[in-house]
Amino acid sequence: MNKNKKVTNAYAYALLKVLEKDVNFQNFSVLVSDLLDFSTLFNTCSSIEEFFSNPIYETKNKKQFLMDFFGFSLSPLIMNFLNLLCDTKRIIYLSSILKLFLRILLKSVNAYIVEIEIPTSESYKLDVKKLNTILSTWFLKNRKETFIESINFPCFKEPIVIFTIKEIPQLLGGFKLNFITESKVIDFSISTKIQQITKVLQY
Structure with missing residues (x-):
């Protein structure tokens, strides 16, 4: 298993485990809506993906960017998860993590x-x-x-x-x-x- 797939699986299932502890139809709907909107923006705006994958920018800059542009629109659960990916320098795998997470969540x-x-x-x-x-x-x-x-x-x-x-x-x-x-x-x-x-x- 290559590193990309290993990291993607680990973080996608970790987020799913967190969600499992407190899930109902309302927060499920909000979560899926947030992730779909964020994934669409992330995948269609190449400059955002380039910013997160660029090692020149420090972790604090990436977290500040998330707060400035998404802090009031995304659920706290998603924001905490994105910040975690920044801290662990796994934010470069964000696109594949979100894609796998949504696929598993919807099937679940x-x-x-x-x-x-x-x-x-x-x-x-x-x-x-x-x-x-x-x-x-x-x-x-x-x-x-x-x-x-x-x-x-x-x-x-x-x-x-x-x-x-x-x-x-x-x-x-x-x-x-x-x-x-x-x-x-x-x-x-x-x-x-x-x-x-x-x-x-x-x-």
């Missing part, structure tokens, strides 16, 4: 992140009834017990679905479901149907 509580792609149109209305039918069918077919290294959250009995909406002009109509945590795509977009029909006609 039987949660799914589903990105709904819809057309960019003011007149478009999502077929909620069809969406619910598709999701219900999918969960019935794919539901399974998940147990990861003795991490157990008994307060979560039913699957949790976290939705995000993404507008895609090329879709024309219909919608597409991306199960981010399962690497699964269910496509009901009109653009895909047109492509399928075109391929048949060209055959």
